[in-house]
Amino acid sequence: MxxxxxxxxFECTQCGRCCCGGGEYHVFLNxxxxxxxxxxxxxxxxxxxxxxxxxLDSGELTVRLHASxxxxxxxxxxRCRVYAARPTQCRTYPFWPEVLRSKATWRAEAARCEGIDxxxxxxxxxxxxxxxxxxxxxxxMG
Numbered sequence: 210m211x212x213x214x215x216x217x218x219f220e221c222t223q224c225g226r227c228c229c230g231g232g233e234y235h236v237f238l239n240x241x242x243x244x245x246x247x248x249x250x251x252x253x254x255x256x257x258x259x260x261x262x263x264x265l266d267s268g269e270l271t272v273r274l275h276a277s278x279x280x281x282x283x284x285x286x287x288r289c290r291v292y293a294a295r296p297t298q299c300r301t302y303p304f305w306p307e308v309l310r311s312k313a314t315w316r317a318e319a320a321r322c323e324g325i326d327x328x329x330x331x332x333x334x335x336x337x338x339x340x341x342x343x344x345x346x347x348x349x350m351g
Contacts, residue, residue: 210309212336217315219303220328225287227302227322228280235265236272236280238296239349243270246282249294272296297346304331304339 211217228236238246247257261281263273273281282291289295302308303325308318319325 210306210340211311211315212304212309212333212340215312215315216330217336218326218328219324219331221324222327223288223292224323225279225283225289228283228287228289228299230274230278234274234278235269236274236296237298238270238272239346240270242294242296245294246291246296249291297342301339301343301346304336305343306340309336309340 243257243262246261247254250257252260261273263271265271275281279287280289282289282295284290289299303315303318303322308314315325
């Protein structure tokens, strides 16, 4: 994988572009993450569930997106309102296996994320930890 052979630069600018999509784009989370976010927002469980969560036909729990495809936790300026409590999927981005597959996949993601190739070199241990966290999370979802 790319992180084993290249030094990767990344600095999140909180631009919100990685939080917008549509179609097959989803922000997955588990019950513990949902509870952490609910507590961060200080909302009742029922209101939080109705306003921010949905279940896919597969049964997976996701963040409800706006009609535009934007994550429901983005504010009007495109900033994450739950950044400190964000889900694993968000915490580990862009250090996902499919993004780190090659220089080409890293460059393709850079077209979407202005933080890629910006800032200091991310320590290899941090990249590996993000990959492990993402893989463990995905294994627990299945």
